[in-house]
Amino acid sequence: MMKSLCLFQVRFEVVTSEASYCRSLDIVVENFVMSKQLNVILSSQDKNWLFSRLNDVRAVSHSFLSQLEEAVEENIMHFTVCDIIIKLCPRFRNVYVPYLTNQSYQDKTYQRLMDESQEFRRVVEKLERNPVCQRLPLRSFLILPFQRITRLKLLVQNIVKRTAPKTKDEAQAIKAMKLLEKMIQDSNESISQMKNIESLVTLNAKVDFECRTLPLISQSRRLVREGSVTELIDFSLKDREEERNVYLHLFNDYLLVSLRKEGGRFTVIDHAPVSELRVENCRFKLHSLQKNLFRLHMPQKALLLRTDTQGNKLRWISALSRPYPEIDFGAVQDVSQMQCIRAYVAQQPDELSLEKADVLLVHQQSSDGWVEGTRLSDRQCGWAPESHLETIVSDKARKRNLLDTMKIATAAM
Known part of the structure; x- marks a missing residue:
């Protein structure tokens, strides 16, 4: 009985949260997207980057809400939601994947317009003062689709947890969960790939190779971690040790070791495939050194490195030790x-x-x-x-x- 009540509550939360989400989409579309003042200011390209397919997101969300409400009216105690999600998932995918993928352009466009256009800033701040916005800024409305699709997946996961096993309802809930997870995964991969290519192009323009040149731009390459560490070059038990700051760019396939130069440039002094790296935690204090030491073994040499905090040391060791083992x-x-x-x-x-x-x-x-x-x-x-x-x-x-x-x-x- 308690499990059935919990299942009903989760399903009902899908309906009530979708109703709230639709009201917020109505506000952003009617108050901002359809604003005559904003439409005068924005070029068609800026409007497309800023609002993407919000109208389409709103339309499919209202369709979803309408079908949910019909299901509740038909049988309030035993209505289902996952069959509706399965039916609408192709439409969800057609509008959400482009909207989510547009995120980086949306953020950059918003920030550029706020920084460079006083008229845009003035109009947006005026529209934000409309009581319907309830003191929420435009940016809060723009991220709603990101939050909603993640929330919907979590709600469906809760439905799976609370549904009786080996039933038709469980099979539907599992199918809906898989479709939503795949949509989010594809969106995240698309976003990640776009950001990675942009960052690789930017980095490629800032690096010089003191060692053998490595072509940086690759569709499959992604950044895992980057940052500055201290290399202990000539360590011995003397009063002073020679050291220098080096900068590490760790990708999923290669590690770059660089010296940072003026103007944000880097001189790469060594690089190696990730598969040929080995990392070793130094758990002891060495003479006058601070803690937070680890040793990085590369094909031709080993580097003794120090970080500023224990957290950074552990994060470097973890990043260099990937992939993570499967958890039982x-x-x-x-x-x-x-x-x-x-x-x-x-x-x-x-x-x-x-x-x-x-x-x-x-x-x-x-x-x-x-x-x-x-x-x-x-x-x-x-x-x-x-x-x-x-x-x-x-x-x-x-x-x-x-x-x-x-x-x-x-x-x-």
Whole structure:
């Protein structure tokens, strides 16, 4: 009885949250997209980049809401939502994938217009003061489709968890979940590929090779981590050690070791395939050195490196040790779990973006407030700040989280 009630509540939340989402889409379209003042200011290209296919997103969302409301009216206690999601997924895909993929152009266009056009800024701020906006800025409305499609996937995952196994309803919920996950995955890959190509083109214009030249621009290459570390060049047990700052660009296939120059340029002094790297944690203090040492073994030499914090040391070791091993969720009952208490947006490629209530299976923590873990909802691994997390102390809650994850993981196969 309790499980049936929970299932009803999750399904009903799909309906109520879609209604709220549609009201917000109405506001952004009617108050901003259809604004005569903005349409005078914006070129057709800027308008397309800024608003993308919001009208189409709104149309498919209203269609979804209308069908959900019909299902509720037909049978309020036993209505379903996943069959409707399956039916509408081709339309979702046609509007959401282009909208999500346009994100980087949308952000850049908005920022450029705010910085360069006083008239645009004046009109937007005036429109934001409209009471219908409830003091929310334009940017809050523009990111709604990103938030909604992720939220919808999580709601469907909850439906899968609460649906009786080996039933028609479970089969529908699993199919809907897979379709939404595939749509989000394809969007993320498209976004990532666009950003990676842009960053590789930018980096390519800033590097000179002191060693053998490596062609940088590749469709399959993506950045894993970058940053400055200290190389200890001539370490010995003397009072002083020779050292220099080096900059590492770690991609999924290659590592570049560079010296940073004026004007944001880099001189690459060495590079190697990731498959030929080996990293070693130095757990001891060496003479007068600070802690946070690790040794990076390259094909022709080994580098003794130091970071400014323990967190950066652990993150470099983790990034250089990829790929992550598969997790047997049936064998990690005693492993710590943490729950997100405040949303976090990833700032680096090795970080996870978290929504409130996301749960992490913790792999390690640094003394300066960073946590590496696997997000149970999609089994993605990365780092997040401890300040946005709290430890789950209940054994029962941890066990339930793992059981739900195993059910989702099994269903997704």
